[in-house]
Amino acid sequence: MNIASLSRIHIDNVRNLQQVKIDTLRKVNVFYGPNGSGKTSILEAIHLLGMARSFRGSIKSLITHGQSQTTVFGELQPGSLPLGIQRELTGDVTLKLGGRPVRTVAAMAEQLPIQVINADSFDLLTGSPSARRQYLDWGVFHVEHRFFDQWQRFQRGIKQRNMLLRRGKLSPEELAVWTRELAACGEIITTYRRAYFELLEPRFQAIIAQLAPSLAGLELRFRQGWDKQLSYIRALENSEPSDREQCYTHVGPQRADIRVLIGGHLAADTLSRGQQKLVVCGLKLAQGQLLTEKGRGRCTYLVDDLPSELDQQHCRLVCEQLAGMKAQVFITCVDSEDVAAVWPVADGDEFTMFHVEHGGVSAVEAR
Numbered sequence: 001m002n003i004a005s006l007s008r009i010h011i012d013n014v015r016n017l018q019q020v021k022i023d024t025l026r027k028v029n030v031f032y033g034p035n036g037s038g039k040t041s042i043l044e045a046i047h048l049l050g051m052a053r054s055f056r057g058s059i060k061s062l063i064t065h066g067q068s069q070t071t072v073f074g075e076l077q078p079g080s081l082p083l084g085i086q087r088e089l090t091g092d093v094t095l096k097l098g099g100r101p102v103r104t105v106a107a108m109a110e111q112l113p114i115q116v117i118n119a120d121s122f123d124l125l126t127g128s129p130s131a132r133r134q135y136l137d138w139g140v141f142h143v144e145h146r147f148f149d150q151w152q153r154f155q156r157g158i159k160q161r162n163m164l165l166r167r168g169k170l171s172p173e174e175l176a177v178w179t180r181e182l183a184a185c186g187e188i189i190t191t192y193r194r195a196y197f198e199l200l201e202p203r204f205q206a207i208i209a210q211l212a213p214s215l216a217g218l219e220l221r222f223r224q225g226w227d228k229q230l231s232y233i234r235a236l237e238n239s240e241p242s243d244r245e246q247c248y249t250h251v252g253p254q255r256a257d258i259r260v261l262i263g264g265h266l267a268a269d270t271l272s273r274g275q276q277k278l279v280v281c282g283l284k285l286a287q288g289q290l291l292t293e294k295g296r297g298r299c300t301y302l303v304d305d306l307p308s309e310l311d312q313q314h315c316r317l318v319c320e321q322l323a324g325m326k327a328q329v330f331i332t333c334v335d336s337e338d339v340a341a342v343w344p345v346a347d348g349d350e351f352t353m354f355h356v357e358h359g360g361v362s363a364v365e366a367r
């Protein structure tokens, strides 16, 4: 089982981090410092290593102004596995794992499964269904290795079918070929998604009961993207007239969603910002827990500005959950005590703090 844990990270040219070397990473890494000092940029660099992209903005905006490329190097323990990425303004990407070039980001993501909790994570509740599909598919991808091929097959299929629909004047046989193709992989994707969701939901409920007992009554509902009484092929056949009329495929996994409800209302319309953040944390923590239970390793958590929106008691509860997962975490905050004061004391040996200022990072004496 991959129990990825970064022991070192070297960052070149990520925003205001021109050359940063951190060789003393531990399980819990807290980066504190004033606004604009570069804390989030450290999380971005780690994200780049696992996902080959930033979680905010384009690569162009991430590369230090005046530079043409960014490089991030990391070392995973145990086994001292080196991991490297170079991205250039031209769009070129070089990925290396164990000193050898790799072609797909998936290979990196498998080594370093990353979960981000930041201000954009609210999209999980308040954003469009695509944010929730991405969330769901992240989990299915990591737990069910056959998913990715089928997902790619579906993406190709729907592109072809929509192209045909746009072309107009198509014969029923031509369309039927792609309808059958889509139906086949669409059913498989949905089976994987549903199976994953059914494992995820009870874990989420258990975590949220700890994080926010007052939110008992939260419900997660999986929507597959077409009438659940119908097979996908039948749903596609039924929607063919409107597909032809409007030139795109109306039903299918591309419309799947997870509804988050409380007392029958959408959580996004009902919960306070702090409560929403707790739900988001619950969703992300549940995925990490499931990943580990499935023997697929541990998530690396990147938590940007943990204290924002949360009172100290809830901050403490989130930290307790993170500590319980035994995952490696990277947390940013403004004041040194924001996290140190609430992280479980028993984790002392695993806990380290870094002060970030003007793009420089320095380790701080253990608490």
Ligand SMILES: Nc1ncnc2c1ncn2[C@@H]1O[C@H](COP(=O)(O)OP(=O)(O)OP(=O)(O)O)[C@@H](O)[C@H]1O
Pocket: 014, 015, 016, 017, 033, 034, 035, 036, 037, 038, 039, 040, 041, 042, 060, 061, 062, 063, 064, 065, 332, 334
């Ligand atoms: N491409 C770039 N090149 C150089 N500097 C940049 C670039 N993009 C952003 N910056 C600067 O780098 C810094 C990035 O800061 P970052 O967002 O990591 O700050 P932070 O410590 O997380 O701040 P906050 O507490 O306000 O969230 C900012 O000062 C920003 O102005």
